[in-house]
Amino acid sequence: MLGRFPGRPEALKGLGAIALQLGRFEEGAAILGRLLELVPDQPETLSNRAFGLLKLKRYEEALASSTRAIALRPDLVEAYNNRGNALKALHRLEEALVSYDGALALAPACAEAHNNRGNTLRSLKRPEEALASYDRALALKSDFAEAHNGRGNSLASLNRQQEALSSYERALALRSGYAEAWNGRGAALMALDRPEEALASFDRALAVNPNHAEARNNRALVLIGDGHLDPALSELDRALAIKPDYAEAHWNKSIAKLLQGDFADGWRLYEWRWKTAQFSAARPCPGPLWLGNEDIAGKTLLIYREQGLGDFIQFCRYAPLAKALGVEVIMEVPAPLMPLLATMPGRFELIEEGMSLPAFDRCCPAMSLPLAFRTTLADVPAAVPYLHADEERRSRWREWLGEKTRPRIGLVWSGSREHRNDRNRSIPLTLLEPLLKLPFEFHSLQREIRPDDATMVQQGRILPHAERLSDFAETAALIREMDIVISVDTAVAHAAGAFGAKVWILLPFSPDFRWMLDSRRSPWYPSARLFRQSLRGDWSSVIREVADHLAAEWPAGPIARQTR
Secondary structure, three states: OHHHOOOOHHHHHHHHHHHHHOOOHHHHHHHHHHHHHHOOOOHHHHHHHHHHHHHOOOHHHHHHHHHHHHHHOOOOHHHHHHHHHHHHHOOOHHHHHHHHHHHHHHOOOOHHHHHHHHHHHHHOOOHHHHHHHHHHHHHHOOOOHHHHHHHHHHHHHOOOHHHHHHHHHHHHHHOOOOHHHHHHHHHHHHHOOOHHHHHHHHHHHHHHOOOOHHHHHHHHHHHHHOOOHHHHHHHHHHHHHHOOOOHHHHHHHHHHHHHHOOHHHHHHHHHHHHHOHHHOOOOOOOOOEOOOOOOOOOOEEEEEOOOOHHHHHHHHHHHHHHHOOOOEEEEEEOHHHHHHHOOOOOOOEEEEOOOOOOOOOEEEEHHHHHHHOOOOHHHOOOOOOOOOOOHHHHHHHHHHHOOOOOOEEEEEOOOOOOOOOHHHHOOOHHHHHHHHOOOOEEEEOOOOOOHHHHHHHHOOOEEOOHHHOOOHHHHHHHHOOOOEEEEEOOHHHHHHHHHOOOEEEEEOOOOOHHHOOOOOOOOOOOOEEEEEOOOOOOHHHHHHHHHHHHHHHOOOOOOOOOOO
């Protein structure tokens, strides 16, 4: 096409615009590039060429072209938009925001600039502000499918999933072949515990775009949640064939592998977590990382927490193994766990989180220790107890509790509301009614009683101890005075397992990877028994099973077969 009009700028300008409109971006950018060789300083042409270069993912060139256009014509709104899009693609988000604000200063009614601003704010993890930008875009252009989709993404980030679902469906009503909106809709349905509908939504996204890596990753998550691990792994492999550096897909593959008991691949892939959005703000290793790939005898190793308290309780068991390598071990410990970790046999330096760290040579986050020690399912370090309850504290608890006339059952039915899987792991106290009817002495091991559960606790069938549970050492002492601990998947369950206490752990249909699938026993905690949902969301049958087992533990009456 260029050869037909080699020296006619007007023709080149028209042909370039037509090519861009037809989606022939390579051709359009080339035509406009030729035009700029003939007539260099045309701001509209520079801006249009920047648009084509953006579509070709030639972001640095797009940035240079749009920046030149603005220098020549500071009132060219499209150039500010194109410059912002180039900066956003280059992850220069704050600069992109300034560029969109420049467009809006010139044209406050530019819905596209409001939408682009919303996209950037969402990338900056400012979802409330992003939502306001999308709302402004939609006030100006109510049929703006991209803004409805962006609005859904912001609402999902704010955990307003039902509203997010409505926004995605508005986008799809405007554009039925909108793969990103089908994917977002599926993610919202997953969050609303509607997995079958979510799967159908991801399938619609993939029907539109078979190379939509995010939809394949999310589809795999539904399959993992249903326990279909091999199909999930196949789906994740397809996502990674499309997008080889897709951190979320690598990490989700690690979860599926660990659920299968494939620790060799599972722990290796688990290191991809650091590159996921979920861990983008997590604290990185504060020094040279050690993952078992070098001899560190004679050096000092820092072990630190990256995730929850229960995770740290589970994996602090590796500290003695590190010590056995001839390593001096420093553990940076969350304040609530300091007295408890002090009971670990061996000489370790404990530093409370937030305090200045002493010098060290290498560091390893707690969740990377199984990889560093090349842990397989056959050699999980499961010698318990590796933590202990303080005898003086236990003595005080025995005095407070008084004479035992019936078996004592410690209960934990809910964890922190902030936990990302709390809706699946926590149980309304009312569902424990079949347990509470049994002739045992029930004790709450929770520091927090939710308002919906408070009335039932006040009835006296569960003895609360929140005021005395000042730290995990107190919880540990109380646990050791129980005959059995019955807990959902919380730090208390891990603590009981670490003490070698008898603990029954109540697991949702889709459990955390550490509990794997199907087995009644845990390789990490020999004294634990696992009670699993057989149907998604069905806690009632789990509680009935636990009640039956409790009754069988003491068949001869409430004071028979008491244990210490």
